[in-house]
Amino acid sequence: xxxxxxxxxxxxxxxxxxxxxxxxxxxxxxxxxxxxxxxxxxxxxxxxxxxxxxxxxxxxxxxxxxxxxxxxxxxxxxxxxxxxxxxxxxxxxxxxxxxxxxxxxxxxxxxxxxxxxxxxxxxxxxxxxxxxxxxxxxxxxxxxxxxxxxxxxxxxxxxxxxxxxxxxxxxxxxxxxxxxxxxxxxxxxxxxxxxxxxxxxxxxxxxxxxxxxxxxxxxxxxxxxxxxxxxxxxxxxxxxxxx
Amino acid sequence: xxxxxxxxxxxxxxxxxxxxxxxxxxxxxxxxxxxxxxxxxxxxxxxxxxxxxxxxxxxxxxxxxxxxxxxxxxxxxxxxxxxxxxxxxxxxxxxxxxxxxxxxxxxxxxxxxxxxxxxxxxxxxxxxxxxxxxxxxxxxxxxxxxxxxxxxxxxxxxxxxxxxxxxxxxxxxxxxxxxxxxxxxxxxxxxxxxxxxxxxxxxxxxxxxxxxxxxxxxxxxxxxxxxxxxxxxxxxxxxxxxxxxxxxxxxxxxxxxxxxxxxxxxxxxxxxxxxxxxxxxxxxxxxxxxxxxxxxxxxxxxxxxxxxxxxxxxxxxxxxxxxxxxxxxxxxxxxxxxxxxxxxxxxxxxxxxxxxxxxxxxxxxxxxxxxxxxxxxxxxxxxxxxxxxxxxxxxxxxxxxxxxxxxxxxxxxxxxxxxxxxxxxxxxxxxx
Numbered sequence: 099x100x101x102x103x104x105x106x107x108x109x110x111x112x113x114x115x116x117x118x119x120x121x122x123x124x125x126x127x128x129x130x131x132x133x134x135x136x137x138x139x140x141x142x143x144x145x146x147x148x149x150x151x152x153x154x155x156x157x158x159x160x161x162x163x164x165x166x167x168x169x170x171x172x173x174x175x176x177x178x179x180x181x182x183x184x185x186x187x188x189x190x191x192x193x194x195x196x197x198x199x200x201x202x203x204x205x206x207x208x209x210x211x212x213x214x215x216x217x218x219x220x221x222x223x224x225x226x227x228x229x230x231x232x233x234x235x236x237x238x239x240x241x242x243x244x245x246x247x248x249x250x251x252x253x254x255x256x257x258x259x260x261x262x263x264x265x266x267x268x269x270x271x272x273x274x275x276x277x278x279x280x281x282x283x284x285x286x287x288x289x290x291x292x293x294x295x296x297x298x299x300x301x302x303x304x305x306x307x308x309x310x311x312x313x314x315x316x317x318x319x320x321x322x323x324x325x326x327x328x329x330x331x332x333x334x335x336x337x338x339x340x341x
Numbered sequence: 342x343x344x345x346x347x348x349x350x351x352x353x354x355x356x357x358x359x360x361x362x363x364x365x366x367x368x369x370x371x372x373x374x375x376x377x378x379x380x381x382x383x384x385x386x387x388x389x390x391x392x393x394x395x396x397x398x399x400x401x402x403x404x405x406x407x408x409x410x411x412x413x414x415x416x417x418x419x420x421x422x423x424x425x426x427x428x429x430x431x432x433x434x435x436x437x438x439x440x441x442x443x444x445x446x447x448x449x450x451x452x453x454x455x456x457x458x459x460x461x462x463x464x465x466x467x468x469x470x471x472x473x474x475x476x477x478x479x480x481x482x483x484x485x486x487x488x489x490x491x492x493x494x495x496x497x498x499x500x501x502x503x504x505x506x507x508x509x510x511x512x513x514x515x516x517x518x519x520x521x522x523x524x525x526x527x528x529x530x531x532x533x534x535x536x537x538x539x540x541x542x543x544x545x546x547x548x549x550x551x552x553x554x555x556x557x558x559x560x561x562x563x564x565x566x567x568x569x570x571x572x573x574x575x576x577x578x579x580x581x582x583x584x585x586x587x588x589x590x591x592x593x594x595x596x597x598x599x600x601x602x603x604x605x606x607x608x609x610x611x612x613x614x615x616x617x618x619x620x621x622x623x624x625x626x627x628x629x630x631x632x633x634x635x636x637x638x639x640x641x642x643x644x645x646x647x648x649x650x651x652x653x654x655x656x657x658x659x660x661x662x663x664x665x666x667x668x669x670x671x672x673x674x675x676x677x678x679x680x681x682x683x684x685x686x687x688x689x690x691x692x693x694x695x696x697x698x699x700x701x702x703x704x705x706x707x708x709x710x711x712x713x714x715x716x717x718x719x720x721x722x723x724x725x726x727x728x729x730x731x732x733x734x735x736x737x738x739x740x741x742x743x744x745x746x747x748x749x750x751x752x753x754x755x756x757x758x759x760x761x762x763x764x765x766x767x768x769x770x771x772x773x
Contacts, residue, residue, distance in 0.1 A: 101359055104366070104394040116391040119363045121356075153394070303363075309390065310367045311374065314630070318447050322632070323425040 132305035187231030198248030456489020467494030478677030478746030528708030553676025
């Protein structure tokens with residue numbers, strides 16, 4: 099579905115991505131994990147065309163999309179949910195979702211899509227006529243994801259959906275992402291919450307200062323001691339390790 | 342073994358290349374970050390991890406040799422802290438230092454899955470009784486094969502020091518269906534059976550898996566005919582990596598390299614230029630998933646060639662021929678790799694033989710590799726009491742066995758012998 103080969107991206111003179119390769123297969127939920135500043139968000143922005151890489155290849159559904167305008171990439175079926183729950187606060191939930199369906203001219207189809215999103219995130223149905231700004235953080239995040247789903251993209255890029263959410267709220271967001279994958283959606287998930295991301299994803303990549311340092315099935319990475327120490331909480335110890 | 346692991350064996354070329362590129366890049370990033378040896382080596386070659394943009398770019402990276410493994414002994418090449426290592430696996434190696442490989446839990450899991458792949462390709466399953474007969478110098482492999490056989494659910498008899506007659510008795514009484522051994526031991530077993538008046542009808546063997554040495558077609562035919570079995574070959578460099586870097590499928594048209602875990606190159610051993618498919622050269626391997634002990638462009642010393650074209654079995658992994666020989670002076674004796682200088686070092690370390698010249702004679706007896714060291718009798722070694730000399734020889738034999746896993750006989754020869762031989766002192770005469 100998506101293939102990146104040796105992508106190099108600069109911000110001015112700063113070499114941010116130093117040869118990133120990754121792939122996402124159809125129906126897969128792939129996590130991209132790393133500390134702050136590792137280049138995760140830059141990777142997503144490079145994929146969706148917001149930043150132009152200097153070197154490397156990006157293929158989406160078999161078509162090279164490197165250098166293509168972001169709106170064209172969206173039309174190819176790639177939806178990017180940026181971090182920070184960017185919903186239109188002064189509009190209702192319904193209107194926000196309608197905006198997500200801007201590519202579709204037929205109203206009936208748009209409404210159909212809204213119903214589909216509402217069945218995935220029932221809370222949005224309950225809040226249908228509320229202003230988005232009055233929603234809780236978790237609900238806003240679901241709205242942001244729901245809006246991106248309106249055109250039922252082939253690939254969904256999610257940037258830090260748990261950012262700034264209370265743990266219990268983050269949990270429900272992760273549950274809905276897992277449910278979305280079960281519905282057949284292909285997802286590339288960027289997360290700082292490595293534990294949760296590894297729990298719900300099929301495979302994962304670990305990034306460090308613009309480079310990939312490990313990749314593999316999430317189950318195996320969860321069991322990897324170096325990853326546990328680095329990303330699953332400071333001073334993480336196994337029960338049998340003395341403090 | 343999960344279904345996905347099986348699927349990998351039939352992965353399409355494009356997906357495999359993407360997977361290998363990702364794995365190679367992260368392996369190199371990890372090696373650069375965690376293994377000072379690799380960083381030093383890359384820098385002295387003027388290469389940098391970010392420069393690797395395609396798999397073919399690996400040709401710009403420096404090689405790793407057995408000498409390097411010895412130089413950075415003991416922990417120099419480990420890429421993870423000791424607390425992450427769950428197994429430390431030493432082998433005698435081919436230099437003065439042993440080769441010691443570390444494994445994390447996931448490394449062991451991968452190795453076992455690959456061994457299981459080799460076994461499943463040969464049709465070994467949970468209904469089989471697997472008996473492992475490998476000499477002690479290959480005990481690392483014996484362990485790997487045991488664990489792999491456990492993964493496929495077979496009933497496993499791990500390697501046990503026993504006479505061949507007793508191995509045969511167990512094989513008969515427990516209806517062993519799969520024998521895991523070296524080609525030479527397999528042939529030796531045939532002789533022993535003949536001596537005991539036993540035939541294939543007394544045994545329940547259906548498959549023989551051989552590792553460690555190259556298998557001659559004549560030996561394969563002899564084993565298959567005499568035992569009524571199918572013979573499958575597995576390949577791996579015996580001192581590092583597992584016994585299942587490559588494996589034979591039922592088509593028996595070469596060995597499939599596990600390309601989702603190793604990157605294969607064949608290079609000209611003289612000038613290390615990469616060779617195209619079909620040309621015989623040295624096997625060079627790069628680990629793609631190893632966490633604890635990454636090897637980048639490791640020169641195995643084994644010689645083989647890439648076989649072109651798809652395999653009728655449907656597996657898409659590239660195939661190599663069975664190993665046809667070795668580069669340089671490395672000797673493979675009953676599957677164990679040894680360098681003549683290791684023998685020299687042991688002889689030189691003994692005050693009585695420090696100045697003695699020697700020759701290494703290799704020959705076959707009952708299909709087994711035998712080592713005879715021709716040792717020069719010098720005034721230093723000479724004594725008017727035979728038992729004094731015998732004591733020195735006993736000590737040398739013990740050291741050879743303990744350090745190199747070699748069971749050698751030592752023949753004392755006069756100085757004149759060295760002038761008569763074509764080959765210089767310390768040389769190898771291979772009658773095999």
